[in-house]
Amino acid sequence: MKKILIPTDFSPAAYNAAKYAVHIAQKLKAGIKFCNAIKVPADYVMAGQVAWPLEDYGTLKNDAEAELDYLTKTLSKEQEAAGGEGSFYPKIEHASDAGEVVTYVKELVAADKANLVIMGMSGAGDFNRLLFGSNSREMISKADFPILLIPAHATFKGIKKIAFATDLSEDDLEVLQSLAGMARLFNAEILITHVNAEIEDVAAQQHRVDSFLRDVTCKINYPRIYYRGVQNNQVNEGLAWLAEHGQVDMLAMVHRQQPFLTRLLKGSHTQHLAKAVDVPLLVFPEGYKGVLA
Template sequence: MKTILIPTDFSAAAANAARYGLFLAQHLQADIQLIHAFKVPAEARAAAQTAWPLNDYEQVKRDCVLELDNLRHQLELETIASVSPRNYISRITGTAELGEVTVMTRNLVDHYRSPLVVMGMSGAGNLQRLLIGSSSRELIDKATFPVLLVPDLPVTKQLKKIAFATDLSKGDIQIIHSLASLARPFNAEILIAHITDDKYDTVARQHQVNEFMSGVTDQANYGQIYYRHIKSMDVDHGLDWLSEHGQIDLLAMVHRPHPFFEKIFKGSHTQRLARHIRIPLLVFPPDAHGVCF
């Protein structure tokens, strides 16, 4: 059985991500594992203790487990309220451990062979933060699995159109094949969005597009895939336009080392991302071949 991992810091943003993860899990016939990584309190570190007292550890863990149980109960109530004869009833479990959220998540992905990690774009103040630029960025930088970032705004629980931003790299064809396994249970369209400026040579682009789409047709085996070229001064503004005017429910892209992605996940550009990404953002690692949702 497939298991979707949902890291949480018990913030409202993380709870919103969990609810969206539950929506996906019910359609993908997957179970949910809520995970929380807690740290040694700052005062214990300041005291330079060689070992954290066992009773303190047990108390903190009990508190975290109680929070996980509360969140699990809330999700189970939503499951009961939304269940229909066609819905899969996802089994929801939780685990809390001392450590870093990135390490814990990667270990559990390996353990469960999870196809997807769902987490919030922002977190809760002084708690373990799930924020672009910190835990989310670190997880994405090191992930060998897809990570879905959910904004803390209310997100419509529907998946009718998915946009995949691509530079037409051949490796993206396998990613689209994986993306089709997510779209299929929803009968969702996949819009392949290629964003370039007006200086892009039209003839050369058309040849590249034809070759790329031929590969997609051969490998993806999904009929609802369409191509659109978006002219924009840069990828940033093109994605801004696409997310606001493209009538899409989810934006997917591949995390490759290049200036655009570095702008998004580092420094002051974080706030600009939050402004124009008001829909879930699905980030694939470049080597995510064979992922099946």
């Protein structure tokens, strides 16, 4: 069975992501595993060595397990109350252990063969700090699995249109194949979009677009795929326009060190993107060839 891993710190944003994840799991017919990385108190970290009283760890471990158990039972009751005849109820598990969030999540993904990681975002004002600072930036940089980031106030209302932002790289076709498998379960449109800067050789740019779309037609067996170019000198502003006017339910993109997503990680671009992305953001690692659905 497919599995979705959901890191949680028990915050409202994490709980909202957990509720959203249940709907995704129902469509994917996937199991769910919540996890919590127990943070080592800074006072006990000295010279790279951890000296942590066992009784402190035991207390924190018990507290984490109690929170996870409550979360599991709460969401199980909610989905049973909302479900109708023939509804799929994801099996919900949980785990906790001491360690860094990114390391622990990667270990669980490998051990459980998880197809997807879903995490919460604290909201537009904190998007830059959470996604492009601390744990989530490191998670995106080091992950070899897809990550779906859920805004704090996002409510699941179905997925009718997914925008896939691409730089027209041939490698993106494999990712698009995986995305199409997920879109098929929701009967969702995939809107391929490429943000174009002002260019002198319009014919050459159009040739790149036409070549990519021909490959899509030949290699991706999904009929509900469309293309829309966005004219803007800045990728972040182009995506902001798309988020505001494109009526999309999810934005998907590939993380690569250069030159696409990295441009979004620099300088003031993050602030603009933070304001733009009020829909769930699905980030694939470069060269991803796995199966989401």
